[in-house]
Amino acid sequence: MNIRNIFLISILAFGARAQAQIHLEHRIQAGFNIGGTAPVGFPNTIRKVDSYRPEFSPSLGYELSWRPSATHKWGAAAGVKLDYKGMTVKDEVMYFHTMITMDDGSGKSEFEGAFTGKNKTTVRNAYVSFPISAIYMPNDKWRFNLGTYMAWLFSANFHGNVSDGYIRNGGSLGEKVAVSQAEFDFGTDMRRFDVGLQGGAERRVGKKLRVTGNLNWGLRPVFPSDFRGMDFPMYNIYVTLGVAYRI
Amino acid sequence: MTHISPYVLLRSVAAISAFALLQACIKPEPPNPEADIETFTVPDSLLTGDIFIDQSNRKILLYLEPEAFESGIAPRITLSAGATVSPASGDSIHFTKEVVYTVSSASGENRKQYTVEVVSIGEWKWSFEKWLVQDVDNYQYPVESEGEQVWSSGNPGVALSGVPKQPSGYPLRSTDDSKDGTHAAELVTLKGTTLSGIVGIKLFAGSLFLGNFDINSAFLEPLKATQFGQPFAGKATRFTGHYKYTPGATYQDKAGNPVPGYTDSCAIYAVLYTGRTRLDATNIHTSDRIVAVAQLPDGSGRGNWTHFNIPFNYIPGRKSERDMMMAIVASSSKDGDQYRGAIGSRLVIDSLAIIQ
Numbered sequence: 001m002n003i004r005n006i007f008l009i010s011i012l013a014f015g016a017r018a019q020a021q022i023h024l025e026h027r028i029q030a031g032f033n034i035g036g037t038a039p040v041g042f043p044n045t046i047r048k049v050d051s052y053r054p055e056f057s058p059s060l061g062y063e064l065s066w067r068p069s070a071t072h073k074w075g076a077a078a079g080v081k082l083d084y085k086g087m088t089v090k091d092e093v094m095y096f097h098t099m100i101t102m103d104d105g106s107g108k109s110e111f112e113g114a115f116t117g118k119n120k121t122t123v124r125n126a127y128v129s130f131p132i133s134a135i136y137m138p139n140d141k142w143r144f145n146l147g148t149y150m151a152w153l154f155s156a157n158f159h160g161n162v163s164d165g166y167i168r169n170g171g172s173l174g175e176k177v178a179v180s181q182a183e184f185d186f187g188t189d190m191r192r193f194d195v196g197l198q199g200g201a202e203r204r205v206g207k208k209l210r211v212t213g214n215l216n217w218g219l220r221p222v223f224p225s226d227f228r229g230m231d232f233p234m235y236n237i238y239v240t241l242g243v244a245y246r247i
Numbered sequence: 248m249t250h251i252s253p254y255v256l257l258r259s260v261a262a263i264s265a266f267a268l269l270q271a272c273i274k275p276e277p278p279n280p281e282a283d284i285e286t287f288t289v290p291d292s293l294l295t296g297d298i299f300i301d302q303s304n305r306k307i308l309l310y311l312e313p314e315a316f317e318s319g320i321a322p323r324i325t326l327s328a329g330a331t332v333s334p335a336s337g338d339s340i341h342f343t344k345e346v347v348y349t350v351s352s353a354s355g356e357n358r359k360q361y362t363v364e365v366v367s368i369g370e371w372k373w374s375f376e377k378w379l380v381q382d383v384d385n386y387q388y389p390v391e392s393e394g395e396q397v398w399s400s401g402n403p404g405v406a407l408s409g410v411p412k413q414p415s416g417y418p419l420r421s422t423d424d425s426k427d428g429t430h431a432a433e434l435v436t437l438k439g440t441t442l443s444g445i446v447g448i449k450l451f452a453g454s455l456f457l458g459n460f461d462i463n464s465a466f467l468e469p470l471k472a473t474q475f476g477q478p479f480a481g482k483a484t485r486f487t488g489h490y491k492y493t494p495g496a497t498y499q500d501k502a503g504n505p506v507p508g509y510t511d512s513c514a515i516y517a518v519l520y521t522g523r524t525r526l527d528a529t530n531i532h533t534s535d536r537i538v539a540v541a542q543l544p545d546g547s548g549r550g551n552w553t554h555f556n557i558p559f560n561y562i563p564g565r566k567s568e569r570d571m572m573m574a575i576v577a578s579s580s581k582d583g584d585q586y587r588g589a590i591g592s593r594l595v596i597d598s599l600a601i602i603q
Contacts, residue, residue: 024255044274066547095280100409101335109440169407169462170383172280173357175302177407178467 031242117165452583
């Protein structure tokens with residue numbers, strides 16, 4: 001028996017001993033994200049929201065939770081999730097400042113102006129998220145969690161159009177140019193990394209099944225600070241509604 | 248009772264609450280920061296041509312009968328909502344000194360000044376010696392020796408597409424390569440920008456024309472943005488001038504694909520038509536108001552300065568009227584209004600004249 005085997009055995013033994021005491025739970029989580037990629041506090045240039053619709057935004061993940069013992073109320077959890085976050089909003093804006101920069105390799109072109117008219121924006125971003133939570137289980141039925149998450153964007157969609165209005169070249173004093181419809185696509189400008197707070201509640205509805213609701217509040221603007229397409233920061237604010245299944 | 252799945256119910260409730268939350272977030276409307284003179288009206292009988300408000304250069308261009316110029320006018324003015332103007336709408340103005348209108352926005356923070364310019368062409372002869380640079384977008388435009396603006400181009404429209412803000416970034420600019428005096432007008436067909444590509448514009452032909460550019464139509468109806476013509480009196484007989492032309496290497500179609508075996512050509516023409524309202528690129532060749540045309544017959548390449556002297560061809564059956572307009576139009580790519588041509592096509596024009 002060499003040193004390596006001894007080492008392995010002791011790890012296993014320790015593992016078995018630990019298993020006897022602590023309570024680990026493996027869970028599959030599935031749900032849908034409903035919410036918005038939006039400013040916190042609307043700027044006064046947004047005059048009216050004509051319609052809002054969540055995009056098809058599934059969330060699927062695995063979570064491991066840990067408690068010192070099966071009867072212990074407090075614990076911790078960590079997970080990995082595939083998160084789609086999306087929405088389509090139609091709104092009306094007034095004197096909305098924007099700057100569009102495009103670079104096709106051969107040169108940069110830029111337009112800055114103030115738009116008044118209608119806007120339609122569709123967001124559908126896919127993230128790999130890593131939530132970490134403190135958990136509290138006051139009884140067998142309920143479970144609460146609060147923590148943070150980090151998320152990496154791997155597929156970005158942020159596009160839409162402006163229509164039925166006019167844009168002023170340079171700003172509100174610039175010359176007016178009528179716009180019937182113009183498309184925009186800011187997908188490639190988005191930040192690849194998001195971090196935020198998350199917390200929620202669950203209620204047991206079956207032996208292994210729980211319904212869940214979890215709020216995910218991004219703390220990092222989804223566009224970098226030098227992005228001028230919109231002159232206010234926007235955050236990912238989504239609620240995940242779904243189920244958790246213990247495996 | 249139909250069964251509604253709890254998930255669907257929950258999702259609807261969440262969506263409705265999110266929507267309600269969004270509505271609740273709407274703040275009071277911002278005060279209007281705009282300070283435009285939107286319309287400037289005097290009785291038609293005082294005019295030789297329709298008034299044009301040049302929003303890019305903040306000028307009100309007036310084409311007045313001599314009596315109106317002598318006695319002054321009392322224009323009616325409309326403004327951006329809530330804005331105020333001095334002198335007020337309806338006040339008389341006289342042209343003994345420069346007239347400037349100052350507009351203050353409803354928000355109070357913004358002011359815009361419009362200079363009134365009475366435009367009349369004394370001598371129908373140009374050598375393009377004096378050029379100004381537009382304040383904000385830095386494109387050049389030619390003016391008369393007294394600073395009057397009678398020529399325009401597509402430059403104000405090109406300025407919206409994010410080209411470099413310097414004179415050489417625009418399709419019309421001045422050049423030292425002149426026939427007469429020290430400057431001439433240089434028109435170059437340029438490659439579109441990424442931004443203009445989005446709206447299907449892959450190239451900008453260089454243009455120069457008598458008239459105005461209506462920036463408001465630049466996106467929506469670009470062919471209507473080029474308002475051709477200035478008030479004209481008398482009988483036009485010939486259209487003369489000097490030019491040089493080098494077509495660009497590769498002719499391309501609207502989509503930007505090369506068209507083999509096709510060479511770009513330039514366009515230079517003058518059109519005399521009736522009325523006070525300008526024709527534009529949609530009807531400058533087809534309107535039944537056209538009385539006479541003088542057109543360069545062959546727009547192919549000319550390496551050296553080439554003189555042209557073209558008689559006006561009066562269309563039988565069309566009669567001159569009291570109010571007439573004359574348009575002169577030049578383009579470095581004759582199909583440039585359809586966004587077809589060759590990038591790099593270069594037309595230089597100097598010493599144009601309408602012989603009466």
